[in-house]
Amino acid sequence: MTGPIPWTRCAGQPPSSDARWISYLTADRRLALVSDLTRPASFVVEAPTDEFLGRPTASADGASPRDPRPPGTLSFPYGPVTFGLVEAGRIDLETPGEKVVSAVPRTGYKHRQIDRSVIGRTPRDALPWIERRVGPFSIAHGATFLAAAESAAGAPVLERELWLRALGAELQRIHVHLGLIGRSLEAAAQPVGTAQIAALAEEIRRSMGRWGGHRWLFGLLDPGYPWRRLDRPDLRRLAGDVAGIRRRFDRLWELARGTRIYIDRLQATAVLPRACALALGATGPVARASGIGWDDRSADPVPPYDQLEVPPRVESEGDALARILVRVAEIRQSAELIEQIVDRWPGELREVDPRPGVAPGRGWARSESPAGDLVYDVTLTEGRIGALGVRTASAANWPAFARALEGSVFTDFHFAWESFGLSFAETDG
Amino acid sequence: MTGWIVQAVRRGRLTTRFPRAPPGEEELPPTARLPVLAPLPPTEAQRRAARCPTEAIEGTRVDEGRCLRCARCLPGEAVADGPWDHLVPGPGSPSAPGGDPEAERSTSIFAAPFLRSIHVFPIDVGSCQACNLEVLALANPYYDASRLGIFFTPTPRHADLLLVMGVPTAAMEEPVRRTLEAMPSPKAIVAVGACAVSGGLFRSLPGRGSVGSAGVPVVYLPGCPPSPIQILAAIRRAVGVPRAAGERP
Numbered sequence: 001m002t003g004p005i006p007w008t009r010c011a012g013q014p015p016s017s018d019a020r021w022i023s024y025l026t027a028d029r030r031l032a033l034v035s036d037l038t039r040p041a042s043f044v045v046e047a048p049t050d051e052f053l054g055r056p057t058a059s060a061d062g063a064s065p066r067d068p069r070p071p072g073t074l075s076f077p078y079g080p081v082t083f084g085l086v087e088a089g090r091i092d093l094e095t096p097g098e099k100v101v102s103a104v105p106r107t108g109y110k111h112r113q114i115d116r117s118v119i120g121r122t123p124r125d126a127l128p129w130i131e132r133r134v135g136p137f138s139i140a141h142g143a144t145f146l147a148a149a150e151s152a153a154g155a156p157v158l159e160r161e162l163w164l165r166a167l168g169a170e171l172q173r174i175h176v177h178l179g180l181i182g183r184s185l186e187a188a189a190q191p192v193g194t195a196q197i198a199a200l201a202e203e204i205r206r207s208m209g210r211w212g213g214h215r216w217l218f219g220l221l222d223p224g225y226p227w228r229r230l231d232r233p234d235l236r237r238l239a240g241d242v243a244g245i246r247r248r249f250d251r252l253w254e255l256a257r258g259t260r261i262y263i264d265r266l267q268a269t270a271v272l273p274r275a276c277a278l279a280l281g282a283t284g285p286v287a288r289a290s291g292i293g294w295d296d297r298s299a300d301p302v303p304p305y306d307q308l309e310v311p312p313r314v315e316s317e318g319d320a321l322a323r324i325l326v327r328v329a330e331i332r333q334s335a336e337l338i339e340q341i342v343d344r345w346p347g348e349l350r351e352v353d354p355r356p357g358v359a360p361g362r363g364w365a366r367s368e369s370p371a372g373d374l375v376y377d378v379t380l381t382e383g384r385i386g387a388l389g390v391r392t393a394s395a396a397n398w399p400a401f402a403r404a405l406e407g408s409v410f411t412d413f414h415f416a417w418e419s420f421g422l423s424f425a426e427t428d429g
Numbered sequence: 430m431t432g433w434i435v436q437a438v439r440r441g442r443l444t445t446r447f448p449r450a451p452p453g454e455e456e457l458p459p460t461a462r463l464p465v466l467a468p469l470p471p472t473e474a475q476r477r478a479a480r481c482p483t484e485a486i487e488g489t490r491v492d493e494g495r496c497l498r499c500a501r502c503l504p505g506e507a508v509a510d511g512p513w514d515h516l517v518p519g520p521g522s523p524s525a526p527g528g529d530p531e532a533e534r535s536t537s538i539f540a541a542p543f544l545r546s547i548h549v550f551p552i553d554v555g556s557c558q559a560c561n562l563e564v565l566a567l568a569n570p571y572y573d574a575s576r577l578g579i580f581f582t583p584t585p586r587h588a589d590l591l592l593v594m595g596v597p598t599a600a601m602e603e604p605v606r607r608t609l610e611a612m613p614s615p616k617a618i619v620a621v622g623a624c625a626v627s628g629g630l631f632r633s634l635p636g637r638g639s640v641g642s643a644g645v646p647v648v649y650l651p652g653c654p655p656s657p658i659q660i661l662a663a664i665r666r667a668v669g670v671p672r673a674a675g676e677r678p
């Protein structure tokens with residue numbers, strides 16, 4: 001075979017239905033990404049294997065099926081020090097000039113041994129580490145981790161805690177999506193739009209700070225945290241802030257939608273066809289933009305989502321525009337959810353049972369983080385964490401990102417990057 | 430394009446009045462003003478130390494550079510009335526209750542103050558992303574750092590000041606060294622956040638580097654993460670501009 005592999009081809013057979021997709025997600029090789037506690041202390045920055053990226057692997061005679069490269073192919077590392085990625089991570093790009101023929105993510109620069117640090121601590125004491133795996137998703141991680149620990153202990157939990165976790169998670173989803181939309185506008189050289197969206201992101205951080213005492217809601221999930229303002233007037237005020245942000249966002253998005261230069265850059269950029277998304281185990285807004293109607297909040301809901309309507313926001317094109325449109329729809333959806341959560345805030349203190357554990361002392365939980373399906377697997381020994389497994393959405397989406405980038409034009413990189421919304425911090429742990 | 434501008438004009442001026450006026454409530458959430466440095470009776474200090482995830486409480490003193498402002502050591506009714514603009518002298522040097530004025534005075538780290546403009550380059554060396562985004566927030570209309578002559582540059586070759594975010598992992602040691610080499614002299618560093626100051630929650634990470642080891646002057650800004658207004662004040666201190674309203678003398 002000559003030339004780069006066609007980018008629409010994905011190794012592996014796509015599962016036949018979305019229901020199977022889920023078992024595929026939790027059972028196949030991507031679970032190997034569950035943090036490995038034996039990872040050496042001086043963690044080496046490794047390149048993922050072709051198999052992990054879902055590419056055809058080397059043939060019997062040892063030749064990589066992607067060889068030979070077109071003449072004059074340059075290969076260069078983007079990162080780990082860049083202004084564009086906003087993070088320490090690296091993507092090795094190969095290009096003969098314009099088209100990207102290969103993109104290989106290199107993760108691990110930010111490995112902080114979070115999974116190892118929490119061993120031997122009680123779940124409550126472990127929370128500061130879990131929250132700081134990835135600051136913008138602190139609630140998704142904290143809540144899923146606590147739910148897994150509750151599942152392991154078989155301990156009932158106050159229903160109100162679950163509503164609080166959902167409220168925090170929806171606030172952060174709005175914040176994360178706003179950030180990505182703002183930076184995609186920046187990549188299209190739209191300074192006024194960038195600044196106005198950045199102002200909205202600042203406003204939601206301020207609302208979180210005023211309501212929850214901390215701009216990133218670190219600590220909020222701890223029952224002893226001093227700034228838990230769960231009275232109706234405080235919740236109403238928060239919902240009012242969010243409604244205002246949503247109104248202003250709607251006006252800005254109308255303008256962005258009418259900005260040809262912006263939409264043109266997103267359209268048909270870094271396409272991930274549905275079959276690829278399925279075969280590569282993509283999740284979250286990335287999967288939904290490729291036509292996969294899965295959202296943990298409706299497909300596998302825990303309270304309070306079982307009492308709320310959360311139809312998945314789906315697009316079919318699989319390009320950067322579709323991913324941005326899913327995020328736009330989810331900002332609106334989260335704003336509506338926040339309103340409903342505040343309206344129906346549980347008055348009396350009721351307890352609910354956690355998800356059944358998988359073995360004595362071992363439990364699990366999943367939730368829809370801003371990047372997608374997040375799974376924690378916690379084993380407790382005498383009330384302390386004995387083992388911890390995490391499957392993050394960012395880690396799951398790398399193969400899809402690498403595949404979508406292959407065949408794109410070099411200058412599409414930032415649109416691909418912001419529309420996928422991957423986090424090195426979340427991957428590295 | 431006109432639509433955008435009309436929209437921006439309609440929103441009006443959002444920018445903080447800092448440094449002409451002290452920062453407002455909305456710019457400093459309670460956790461940015463935790464009174465963690467108030468003098469403690471020994472028994473109380475002991476009780477608090479047992480709850481601290483970073484072992485920041487040693488004896489009756491708090492190592493401010495390690496403290497996350499997580500409020501775990503505080504009783505349920507915490508009142509957030511502490512100072513907002515503390516810098517710490519360095520990693521692992523517990524500051525006395527009320528901070529260390531001597532250390533604060535000596536933080537104009539360039540030989541001559543930058544009078545007009547300064548170019549800053551943010552570098553992530555192992556952060557949770559919250560510090561990164563708080564640093565980038567300086568460009569949003571609420572802070573608009575460029576009005577104070579503070580500009581982000583996309584390359585270290587044009588940078589006077591390096592903003593380091595996160596705990597320096599072993600894998601980032603070489604990239605940081607090369608970034609510093611690429612910067613013209615004079616140069617300096619602001620360590621943004623507990624991770625960069627002292628390692629914070631990740632103090633015991635094997636192979637952890639330290640921001641101060643490069644031989645370049647450093648301003649240490651604690652917090653987890655520090656708020657943008659605190660980052661702005663720290664950059665101004667680093668370049669030696671006169672103290673602003675609301676900053677401690």
Ligand code: SF4
Nearest residue numbers: 481496497499500502
């Ligand atoms: S890190 Fe948290 S517990 Fe420790 S002193 Fe600071 S606020 Fe208190």
Ligand code: SF4
Nearest residue numbers: 557560622623624653
């Ligand atoms: S200091 Fe806190 S907010 Fe900043 S990178 Fe470290 S953990 Fe994240």
